[in-house]
Amino acid sequence: MSTRPPVITDAAPSLDEEQAHRRRTYVILMVVHLIGFAASYPLYLWTPVAGVVAVVLTGVLPWIAVLLANAATRPRH
Secondary structure (H helix, E strand, O other): OOOOOOOHHHOOOOHHHHHHHHHHHHHHHHHHHHHHHHHHHHHHHHOHHHHHHHHHHHHOHHHHHHHHHHOOOOOOO
16 A cells, blocks of 8 residues: 655645635626626617626526535535
8 A cells, every 4th residue: 555645735725715715706706797787787778688688697696606605625524
């Protein structure tokens, strides 16, 4: 049985780094949601179908952002 010694590059990110990454992901998705939602009204005035499509596409982003922000990247003990 050969066991490999642990290498620093194999180490999981710290909890602080992991939380910061998840927070950044959440903020980026929510900014995209706000911009898309704000753009939906001018799109609706231009073409109603485009405005509705923008609302539908940006409407799922908060749900996706929460799922990604709460996703654990390491197993809990």
